[in-house]
Amino acid sequence: MTVMDAPPTSAPDVRDLVVGRRRRRRHRLVVTIVLAAAVVAVFAGTLMVGESFYGPVDVIKVIFGQTVPGASFTVGDLRLPRASLGLLAGFAFGIAGVTFQTMLRNPLASPDVIGISSGASAAAVFGIVVLSLDGPAVSLLALVGALVTAMAIYLLSDRGGFAGTRLILIGIGVAAMLESVVSYVLSKAASWDLQTAMRWLTGSLNGADWASVVPVAIACAVLVPVLLSQQRGLGAMRLGDDLATGLGVRVPRTRVLALLAAVALLAIATAGAGPIAFVAFMSGPIAVRLVGPGASPLLPAGLVGSLLVMLSDLVGQFALDGRYPVGVITGVLGAPYLIFLLTRMNRSGSSL
Amino acid sequence: MTESHTLAAQSLTLAYGERIIVDGLDLVVPPGRITAIIGANGCGKSTLLRALARILVPRSGQVVLDGKALHARPAKEIARTLGLLPQSPTAPEGIVVADLVGRGRHPHQKLLSRWSERDYEKVAEALAATGITDLADRSVDELSGGQRQRVWIAMALAQETDVLLLDEPTTFLDVAHQIEVLDLLADLNRDRGTTIVMVLHDMNLAARYADHMFALRDGHLIAGGRPSEVVTDELIRTVFRLESTVIADPVSGAPLVLPRGRHHSPEPEHERGSGPGSKHQLEHRIEQVAELELSYSGGRDEH
Numbered sequence: 001m002t003v004m005d006a007p008p009t010s011a012p013d014v015r016d017l018v019v020g021r022r023r024r025r026r027h028r029l030v031v032t033i034v035l036a037a038a039v040v041a042v043f044a045g046t047l048m049v050g051e052s053f054y055g056p057v058d059v060i061k062v063i064f065g066q067t068v069p070g071a072s073f074t075v076g077d078l079r080l081p082r083a084s085l086g087l088l089a090g091f092a093f094g095i096a097g098v099t100f101q102t103m104l105r106n107p108l109a110s111p112d113v114i115g116i117s118s119g120a121s122a123a124a125v126f127g128i129v130v131l132s133l134d135g136p137a138v139s140l141l142a143l144v145g146a147l148v149t150a151m152a153i154y155l156l157s158d159r160g161g162f163a164g165t166r167l168i169l170i171g172i173g174v175a176a177m178l179e180s181v182v183s184y185v186l187s188k189a190a191s192w193d194l195q196t197a198m199r200w201l202t203g204s205l206n207g208a209d210w211a212s213v214v215p216v217a218i219a220c221a222v223l224v225p226v227l228l229s230q231q232r233g234l235g236a237m238r239l240g241d242d243l244a245t246g247l248g249v250r251v252p253r254t255r256v257l258a259l260l261a262a263v264a265l266l267a268i269a270t271a272g273a274g275p276i277a278f279v280a281f282m283s284g285p286i287a288v289r290l291v292g293p294g295a296s297p298l299l300p301a302g303l304v305g306s307l308l309v310m311l312s313d314l315v316g317q318f319a320l321d322g323r324y325p326v327g328v329i330t331g332v333l334g335a336p337y338l339i340f341l342l343t344r345m346n347r348s349g350s351s352l
Numbered sequence: 353m354t355e356s357h358t359l360a361a362q363s364l365t366l367a368y369g370e371r372i373i374v375d376g377l378d379l380v381v382p383p384g385r386i387t388a389i390i391g392a393n394g395c396g397k398s399t400l401l402r403a404l405a406r407i408l409v410p411r412s413g414q415v416v417l418d419g420k421a422l423h424a425r426p427a428k429e430i431a432r433t434l435g436l437l438p439q440s441p442t443a444p445e446g447i448v449v450a451d452l453v454g455r456g457r458h459p460h461q462k463l464l465s466r467w468s469e470r471d472y473e474k475v476a477e478a479l480a481a482t483g484i485t486d487l488a489d490r491s492v493d494e495l496s497g498g499q500r501q502r503v504w505i506a507m508a509l510a511q512e513t514d515v516l517l518l519d520e521p522t523t524f525l526d527v528a529h530q531i532e533v534l535d536l537l538a539d540l541n542r543d544r545g546t547t548i549v550m551v552l553h554d555m556n557l558a559a560r561y562a563d564h565m566f567a568l569r570d571g572h573l574i575a576g577g578r579p580s581e582v583v584t585d586e587l588i589r590t591v592f593r594l595e596s597t598v599i600a601d602p603v604s605g606a607p608l609v610l611p612r613g614r615h616h617s618p619e620p621e622h623e624r625g626s627g628p629g630s631k632h633q634l635e636h637r638i639e640q641v642a643e644l645e646l647s648y649s650g651g652r653d654e655h
Contacts, residue, residue, distance in 0.1 A: 014476045017450055020489050021467065024448070105442060236458055242438035245407045247511065248431025248459035293446035293491075 028295045035290070035303040039087065042310045046083040047075055049318070077209075085208040085273055086310045086326070088216040090283075092269035094305020095227055096262040097280025098287065098297050102234055103258060106168060108341055110281040111146075111266050114171025117280065118178035119149025120270040125182050125200045129189045139215045139271040146267035149174060150259070202327025203276030205313050212272040219268040224302070226261040230254050231296040277327045278334020279305050285337075308333075356383035357433055357514050357547060359404060363413035366396070366403050366571075373399045374571040376413065381515075386541050386548045388558035391568035392592050397551045398439065398519055400568065404549065405436040405517045417515075431459035435513035437504055439520050443492040449503050450488040453478055456510030478509035482536060498529035505536060516540070518550040522557070530554070534561045559583045560606040567591045583607035 047059045051074075054062075058071045063080070097110040111117055123145020127133040133141065153174055157167035179201075186197050198204050233254035236244040241251050266280065286308075287300035312329035359381040366374040373396040381387055381404075389397045402408040404415055406422045414421045422430060435456075443452055456478070457471045479485045482502040487495065492503060501521065508516055521537070522530040538561055540546045552558040558565060559579040567575040567582055569591050575582045584607070588596045594611055601608035 014472045017472050017476050017479075017488060020448070020450055021454075021472075024451070232458070232461075236455060238442070238444045239452075239455060240438060240441045242402070242405075242407050243436065243441045245427075246405055246431065246434075246436030246438070246517075247455065248428035250427045293444050294448055294451035 024292060024294060028291045028300075031291045032300055032303070035300055035307065039303055039306045039310070042307060042314070043083050043087055046086070046310055046314060047079050049314070050074065050079060081210050081213050082205050082208040082313070083310065084213045085216065086205050086313050087306045088213065088220050089205075089269040089273040089276065090279055090306035090309030091224070091302040092216060092220055092265040092305070093276060093279040093309070094283030094287070095224060095298055095302035096266040096269075097282075097305070098284030098301035099227060099234065099258050099262040100280075101284045102238055102297065103255060104167065105238065106165075107281075107285050108168050108338075109171075110284065111150075111262070112275060112278060112280045113175065113338070114153060114168055115173075115175030115178055116146050116150050116153070116171075116263060117266060117270055117275040118175045118182070120146040120267040121200050121275045122178040122181045122185075123148075124271045125185045128196075129185050135211055136215060139219075139268045142271035143264055143267040146263050146270070147260075149178065150263050198325045198327070199274040201274075202325060202331055203270075203274035203279075204325030204327055205273055205309075206325060208273070216269050216272045219265055223261045223265045227258060227265075227298055230258045230261075231298050234258055234298075235296050273309075274327060276309055277331035278338070279308050279330050282330075282334050282337055283308060356545065357418050358383055358416075359434070359515055359547070359549070360416045361400070361404065361413065362416055364400075364403060364415065365411045365413050366399050366408055367411045368399075372411070372571065374403070374568075377571070377573055379566060379573055379576060381547060381549055382564045383547050384541075384545045385563040386538065386561060387550070387564045387566065388562035389549065389551045389566045389568060390555055390558050390591070395568045395591075396571040397568050399571075401517055401519050401549065401551050405434065406430065407436070407438075428459045431511065431513070433513055433515060435508045435511045435516045437508050437516070437518045437521060439523065441504055443500075443503075445493065447492050448488075449484060449490055449492055449495075449506075450475065450479070452492055452503055453506045453510050456507040456512075459511065474512055475510050478506040481509055481540070482506040497524050498526070498532065501525060501529065501533055502536070505533065509540070514545070515547040515549070518548070520551050520553060522552065522554065530557065537561070555583065555588070555609045556601065556606075559608070560601060560604045579606050583609060 044056065044059070048054055048056065052070070054068075054071045054075055058068050059075055061068050062071050062075045068075075093112075097112065100109050100111050100114075100116075101107050103109075108114075120142040124138050124142040126145075127138045127141040131141075153167060153171045156174075157170045182200055186200060189196070195204070195206055199206065233244070233249040233251075236247050236249045237251060237254065239247075244254075245251050283301045283305040284297055287297045287304045290304070291297060291300045308330060309326055312333070313326040316324040316326050316329045361377055361379050364374060364377045365372065377400065389400060391397045399408060403410055406415065409423070414423070416422070417425070417430065417434060454467070454471070454475050457467070457474065460471065461467075476485070479488055482505055484499065484502050484506060487499065487503070492500060495503065501524075505521070508518075516537075518537070521533050525533065534557060537548055537550070541548050550562075552562075559582075562579055564577065565575075565579050565582040566573060567587060574591055575587055583598055585596050585598045588594055588598065588609055588611075596612055597610045598607050599610060600606075
């Protein structure tokens, strides 16, 4: 078994490798395309279905700016912003969540579990209720809140290293604290109404308008490419920071870039739709299960996030007696999964 | 043979926070050789290796590769020359062996580029060299400890570096797998001329496989040289604070450390007369065997 004995003409080996890798690649590609198609289909469905049904022709006309009696208002002003916000916020939550989970090598380390989403919503609620801000100012404040929270959690858990159970447990504590801040501010709000409260407690697409969609769209357009450009480095970091450095990844730079981009996406999406419960947390593991372990899960996780939010919103609006905000539905899905992971955490050190 | 690269530490001081681990250390890694770094727990040997692999930024001094400071060179460029196998790398859950080994190609690939012909060849070669071609499509989770370590070494091979740093590559392996891994590294060194630097706990295996050894104590370099020069009972006393007898390894002729401990002195037997079990006779016997072995194998391979 000497090294030079492996001749460059070890053709069968190479062919097997090519076959195996092609197969896995094709699988990933198919899954990603199916996910994307499903997102488009659900998006279209959301535009058509509701109290009144509008056919694809009407919907397309509205999207291209033509006036269709009835549909222009229902589809153009109500359903389109709502569906767009669901799609974009879901994508942002999914991709931001899986970035955290891969970088910290733990499915529990998603930003909505470790309190970063709570930081964003606490800041946003404070901005709206106490400072009477709106629009981009709220997004900005949410961003600052999320960054400060991320920094605080990082500093508090510094001794345990960057990854680690310590960071997750501290994050869960911080999340609980910030959620009580949200409740407190809401209880002091003069314009108390259930819609706003639900939005900031579990996340909701009710009352979505273009003003809340635009910041999320801009954030996705700018920050998703940043994250995708780091995915090779992030992939190497799944092997451990030391090995990634050995492979030529500039670990601190990749980490800072990816963290900033993920926190910003998450904060701005939270400012738009509220902290839609557990979407960031569930999307990554679902995507990994679907595309397989060797691939970068970023894009699929974003698509899964979009799907989760849009489907849950449909269920919340039409499938049950009464209407529920999207976060209630995703919360019902996510909580059992969280419990499952927590019980498993003690048994094995699991990584994504 | 690959071109030889020079790796050296120049008045290197390493610290974690306030705690200084390695203090003003100078060393030159002999190119094209196998070097082992030995020392007691906490002496700074792993820390030193981490600095040589640029994972740890020196407090002062520098690590120099081919005459240029490591931190002054692009990360990917270094990664094409200098490979690292850390002590406990993590494999993503469910990843397939071929894909994991393929990660070693990272420094040779550009953003978004697909695998080249050469990528496939090198991965196939690395799998063949480590004897895990049959495992290529298996999940890493299913493998035994020995197989997994071979996967990591295959990954380092796929990286195609002329210098390879390994932090205790034999930990958690049984003795057969330890020998297998070290033989593999020796093959790599002989056939490709790869410079190998490893931290090893087992003094005797280190002495047998290394061409050159560095002994560390409390962050200082105590000795450096050929195993026969470095491994002596005085040095073992200094480095490990352990009384021992060093004899010639009957298998390889390399120095073999026999720790004394408090319970196994042969002295009482010696007092009873120089029977076949006496210390002197035992040493003599071992020397005879060693000579036999040497003449049989034509001596130890030297570079």
